[in-house]
Amino acid sequence: MTLFITQLHKELVSCVGWTTADELYSCSEDHQILKWNLLTNETTLVVRLPEDIYPVDLHWFPKTAGGKKQNQSEIFVLTSTDGKLHLASKLGRIEKSVEAHKGAVLAGRWNFDGTALITAGEDGQIKIWSKSGMLRSTLASQGSPVYSVAWGPDSDRILYTSGRQLVIKPLQPSAKVTQWKAHDGLVLKVDWNSVNDLILSGGEDCKYKVWDSFGRLLYSSSSHDYPITSLSWAPDGEVFSVGSFNTLRLCDKTGWSYALEKPNTGSVFSLAWSADGTQLAGACGNGHVIFAHVVEQHWEWKNFMITLTKRRTMQVRNVMNDAVDMLEFRDRVIKASLAYGHLVVATSLQCYVYKNWNTPLIFDLKEGTVSLILQAEKHFLLVDGAGLYIFSYEGRFISSPKFPGMRPDILNAQGVSLSNDIVAIRDKSDEKVVFLFDTLTGKALGDGKPLTHKLEVVEVALDQCGPSTKRKIALIDKNRDLHLTSVRHLGRDPKICKIGSMVHNMVWNDTANILCGVQDSQLTVWYYPSVVFVDKDLLPKTLYIKDGSEFNRTPRILSFVGTKVTLRQGDGSLIYSSVLPYPALLHEYSTSARWEDALRLCRFAKARHLPISLYVLLSVPMKTLLFLHIVFLPRVQYINYIKERPSKESSLAHMLLFSGQVQEAEATLLQAGLTYQAIQVNIDLFNWERALELAVKHKTHVDTVLAYRQKFLEKFGRKETNKRFLQYAEGVEVDWEKIQGKIESELSKEREKAGNTSVRSSAASRR
Amino acid sequence: ENILHYTDTIQPSPRVAMAKDPLAEAGFYFDELNKLRVLEPDVSQKTSELKEECKEFVDKIVQFQNIVGGLIELVDELAKEAETEKMKAIGARNLLKSVAKQREAQQQQLQALIAEKKMQLERYRIEYEALSKVESEQNEFIDQFILQK
Numbered sequence: 001m002t003l004f005i006t007q008l009h010k011e012l013v014s015c016v017g018w019t020t021a022d023e024l025y026s027c028s029e030d031h032q033i034l035k036w037n038l039l040t041n042e043t044t045l046v047v048r049l050p051e052d053i054y055p056v057d058l059h060w061f062p063k064t065a066g067g068k069k070q071n072q073s074e075i076f077v078l079t080s081t082d083g084k085l086h087l088a089s090k091l092g093r094i095e096k097s098v099e100a101h102k103g104a105v106l107a108g109r110w111n112f113d114g115t116a117l118i119t120a121g122e123d124g125q126i127k128i129w130s131k132s133g134m135l136r137s138t139l140a141s142q143g144s145p146v147y148s149v150a151w152g153p154d155s156d157r158i159l160y161t162s163g164r165q166l167v168i169k170p171l172q173p174s175a176k177v178t179q180w181k182a183h184d185g186l187v188l189k190v191d192w193n194s195v196n197d198l199i200l201s202g203g204e205d206c207k208y209k210v211w212d213s214f215g216r217l218l219y220s221s222s223s224h225d226y227p228i229t230s231l232s233w234a235p236d237g238e239v240f241s242v243g244s245f246n247t248l249r250l251c252d253k254t255g256w257s258y259a260l261e262k263p264n265t266g267s268v269f270s271l272a273w274s275a276d277g278t279q280l281a282g283a284c285g286n287g288h289v290i291f292a293h294v295v296e297q298h299w300e301w302k303n304f305m306i307t308l309t310k311r312r313t314m315q316v317r318n319v320m321n322d323a324v325d326m327l328e329f330r331d332r333v334i335k336a337s338l339a340y341g342h343l344v345v346a347t348s349l350q351c352y353v354y355k356n357w358n359t360p361l362i363f364d365l366k367e368g369t370v371s372l373i374l375q376a377e378k379h380f381l382l383v384d385g386a387g388l389y390i391f392s393y394e395g396r397f398i399s400s401p402k403f404p405g406m407r408p409d410i411l412n413a414q415g416v417s418l419s420n421d422i423v424a425i426r427d428k429s430d431e432k433v434v435f436l437f438d439t440l441t442g443k444a445l446g447d448g449k450p451l452t453h454k455l456e457v458v459e460v461a462l463d464q465c466g467p468s469t470k471r472k473i474a475l476i477d478k479n480r481d482l483h484l485t486s487v488r489h490l491g492r493d494p495k496i497c498k499i500g501s502m503v504h505n506m507v508w509n510d511t512a513n514i515l516c517g518v519q520d521s522q523l524t525v526w527y528y529p530s531v532v533f534v535d536k537d538l539l540p541k542t543l544y545i546k547d548g549s550e551f552n553r554t555p556r557i558l559s560f561v562g563t564k565v566t567l568r569q570g571d572g573s574l575i576y577s578s579v580l581p582y583p584a585l586l587h588e589y590s591t592s593a594r595w596e597d598a599l600r601l602c603r604f605a606k607a608r609h610l611p612i613s614l615y616v617l618l619s620v621p622m623k624t625l626l627f628l629h630i631v632f633l634p635r636v637q638y639i640n641y642i643k644e645r646p647s648k649e650s651s652l653a654h655m656l657l658f659s660g661q662v663q664e665a666e667a668t669l670l671q672a673g674l675t676y677q678a679i680q681v682n683i684d685l686f687n688w689e690r691a692l693e694l695a696v697k698h699k700t701h702v703d704t705v706l707a708y709r710q711k712f713l714e715k716f717g718r719k720e721t722n723k724r725f726l727q728y729a730e731g732v733e734v735d736w737e738k739i740q741g742k743i744e745s746e747l748s749k750e751r752e753k754a755g756n757t758s759v760r761s762s763a764a765s766r767r
Numbered sequence: 768e769n770i771l772h773y774t775d776t777i778q779p780s781p782r783v784a785m786a787k788d789p790l791a792e793a794g795f796y797f798d799e800l801n802k803l804r805v806l807e808p809d810v811s812q813k814t815s816e817l818k819e820e821c822k823e824f825v826d827k828i829v830q831f832q833n834i835v836g837g838l839i840e841l842v843d844e845l846a847k848e849a850e851t852e853k854m855k856a857i858g859a860r861n862l863l864k865s866v867a868k869q870r871e872a873q874q875q876q877l878q879a880l881i882a883e884k885k886m887q888l889e890r891y892r893i894e895y896e897a898l899s900k901v902e903s904e905q906n907e908f909i910d911q912f913i914l915q916k
Contacts, residue, residue, distance in 0.1 A: 225879070246876065247879070256886075257883065260883040262880060569893070571886075571890065572886075573891075574890070575897035576894075576897045576898055577901070578904055580908075
């Protein structure tokens with residue numbers, strides 16, 4: 001963080017607010033409103049307020065709202081100690097003044113779409129106003145002053161202070177109010193970020209705390225020397241700033257502190273981030289206005305380490321040979337991302353793509369404030385306030401997926417995932433829904449129906465390798481369960497399989513479809529997560545679990561490149577963990593169909609999970625071999641049984657049965673005209689009703705079904721209670737010899753048919 | 768004392784009264800230059816002497832006044848100087864007191880900054896340890912790999 005401090009006000013500065021990324025308005029008790037232009041370093045007096053107006057809070061009308069109607073976005077709300085609320089234009093002309101509260105109006109905030117304004121006063125009341133300053137309602141009333149107020153992410157709830165407590169109150173009158181004790185002293189400031197849905201509070205007990213929106217404490221700072229007088233989330237929700245007497249702090253969203261500055265400013269009464277999140281302004285008690293820039297950010301990928309040394313300069317260091325390159329940019333760097341051998345840098349006007357460090361590819365950006373960059377092997381994705389854009393590394397625009405009700409301004413890395421062929425975006429209005437788009441066309445995938453999970457989805461991640469048809473998506477839901485499902489599911493409802501619980505976050509490997517996650521406090525690696533679709537009993541055997549005792553508090557995975565997992569602990573320290581290179585090699589062999597090499601690798605490495613991974617990747621005959629290796633006798637026997645099936649269809653059906661897809665197996669058999677086999681499958685699964693239904697429908701083997709049913713009931717010493725069976729049992733006589741004969745003839749018929757049509761082949765050749 | 772002495776001699780002498788000069792009775796006298804005078808020559812002489820002495824006295828008084836004036840000025844100056852010195856001393860004393868406080872504040876600030884740096888150091892230490900561990904793991908792996916071949 002670099003700082004510069006300037007004084008032009010004669011009295012305490014009470015509030016600041018950004019209009020653009022380079023223009024700030026500040027209000028002071030000397031009744032002046034000043035405009036600071038950071039590009040030209042000029043400061044001009046906007047207006048001198050009447051002597052009786054002492055400003056308290058200032059908030060600009062949100063930029064994203066009503067983007068077309070430019071004139072409306074150029075107003076701000078100013079509250080003052082005389083209990084009034086003023087709507088003022090950019091030129092400083094006060095358009096409207098309203099008597100709002102008794103005593104000072106301590107806070108005034110627009111909601112995110114600019115349709116409502118909320119004020120909080122010393123009289124303990126909270127009032128909602130229309131855009132034009134008409135009183136809509138008094139939302140709350142309490143005995144003590146409300147020092148600070150903030151809107152919830154969807155503008156449907158507000159958060160305010162009540163003495164030592166924090167209160168979340170939905171706008172709907174009947175909805176439940178959440179209230180909890182937050183600090184040991186008065187709570188002075190709160191803020192609520194719309195991207196990460198986290199709450200910040202600071203108070204007279206000299207602490208700042210981070211909460212989730214259910215009021216659970218995530219972080220509490222140690223006690224400072226002076227009360228916390230201001231705090232503010234950066235727009236992207238990655239960092240926040242905290243102000244106190246002669247103190248300015250920059251913290252990570254998990255609470256730990258990146259930087260501390262002790263400028264000579266007096267108390268910092270108000271903090272505001274510019275919309276692009278690179279600059280911070282503070283209103284200081286001794287008449288100063290303080291500006292801060294965030295620098296010294298790091299990006300690492302393989303052997304490259306990049307540091308933002310100045311606002312427009314990056315240093316690239318190749319740790320293999322200590323070569324250093326400097327990258328210069330025309331404008332301020334807003335966001336950057338380094339992965340897959342490419343560095344993507346978004347400045348306020350342009351986007352730079354580096355492959356080597358000499359000649360970047362540069363193209364202009366439509367809107368300046370890029371809030372998120374995601375990279376895949378072949379292309380990358382930019383998110384700004386207006387939308388989501390996919391570009392190739394050659395700088396060619398590829399597509400811009402969108403869906404109705406999309407809020408690009410609050411998309412974060414947890415809610416969006418990019419792979420070479422597919423983009424997944426979690427819906428914000430209904431968090432159970434994940435939209436899937438084709439990267440190349442930007443159109444919704446398949447029939448256009450989004451993926452719907454049974455619970456709210458917290459995090460999505462697409463795997464990065466392998467053919468597009470086998471693309472998988474991993475989801476973490478609200479219960480912290482990790483699920484895996486196939487992205488392309490031909491018409492049918494997708495099969496969502498749970499592969500882990502208590503998973504805090506997860507990252508796919510960049511070179512193989514290996515998933516790594518923080519589970520409870522341990523690091524878990526799913527070497528072959530897709531095994532769950534074949535046989536979920538095998539899943540635990542393909543896991544690699546690293547004991548969490550070496551991690552303090554819940555770590556967060558930052559990247560999983562090659563065999564290196566990078567994690568950030570709760571206290572902000574980076575730790576690394578390496579996984580064995582074998583599974584990745586195995587994945588590589590299987591994609592290039594080098595089975596012999598793969599098998600040799602398995603024998604060589606002698607790791608238990610490897611054969612299982614290979615088993616999943618391989619075709620059936622190879623599987624037998626491997627199964628002997630890992631001793632799963634029942635499965636081997638079943639595979640042998642499958643191989644002995646008289647026809648191809650029958651093998652295929654049993655293969656499907658083997659992986660638990662009963663309906664598909666039955667459909668395959670029926671399609672091939674193997675009615676008896678279909679019935680038998682249902683009998684074997686004790687699926688009596690279905691067996692009978694099929695038999696009756698095809699007018700064959702009704703007696704077989706009844707015979708097996710009878711045998712089953714006798715074995716368990718129970719009586720028939722099912723009405724349908726009773727009904728059919730009346731007209732049919734069970735003769736075991738006859739039934740055996742019929743079965744034999746069915747089987748021989750199948751054998752004959754198979755012999756006529758094709759040579760017996762492996763059922764899994766299709767797989 | 769001088770003044771008292773002169774007033775004594777102003778009384779008419781007994782000798783003059785005894786002479787009973789008719790001129791003198793009429794109130795006329797001759798002086799040394801034989802000029803007619805209405806004032807006794809003794810008195811006249813004494814008067815002029817008095818006059819002289821008075822002049823001398825006045826001169827001395829003026830001189831005295833000058834000297835005293837200079838003294839007062841000097842003392843005033845001294846007082847002024849003493850006052851400024853006193854103010855300076857008070858200021859210095861206050862400054863000293865506030866410096867102690869300032870130092871305390873500075874110390875507090877520096878300590879906060881040190882604590883911050885210490886935390887950063889601890890983070891780096893943990894990172895270093897993690898990296899060392901990865902290194903040893905990788906070395907072990909390489910050794911194993913070579914052995915198995």
